[in-house]
Amino acid sequence: MTKHAVKMVEVGCKAVAILGVNFMSENVHAIMDKNDQTNFLVYGMSSDEIGCYVAEATESAEYVEYLKAASTMPKFLHVIYINTSLEIKAQAQNLVPTITCTSSNVLHMILQGFAQVPDLTLWYCHDSYMGASLADMLVQLISMTDEEIAKIHPTHNRNTISKVLSHLQYYQNGACIVHDLLVKR
DSSP, X not given: XXXXXXXXXXXXXXXXXXXXXXXXXHHHHHHHHHTTOTTOEEEESOSSOOOOHHHHGGGSHHHHHHHHHHTTXXXXXXXXXXXXXXXXXXXXXXXXXEEEEOTTTHXXXXXXXXXXXXXXXXXXXXXXXXXXHHHHHHHHHHTSOHHHHHHHOTTOOHHHHHHHHHTEEEOSOOOOHHHHHHHXX
């Protein structure tokens, strides 16, 4: 979404209306500011807060305790899904090293993290369905040949993927109503 907003500015657009939850317009606004586009207007479509259950899971005391547990590990990385408020991302970064992922780059980011720090412990948040799917993807990778795995990430093989899987933690209480509905179908 933010890429499209940047392109819109480049062709002369002066404003954009975001038809989504609050953190979406917040993220677009932050990217516009980062790109010195401070005159570009970003509108949300409601004056009311439009939240997201899975993103709100990161606002709980339980989630803070989860991050504090991560901070006790010798080498750890917190990976948070992009659909989270900037405030929560900043708070997480204050507690533990944190990077942000999307559903399309999460696997590559995790594999790259382990390629750079082989004994890393990864703490994934906050969407428990994506965390479980990520673990399932790693199990599927283990069943592939080393040559097939190398096509996905050149520094990995079945042994390293097995280690990645054994060092993956994911937050169990980040439920999303939409995901609940899709899983039940």
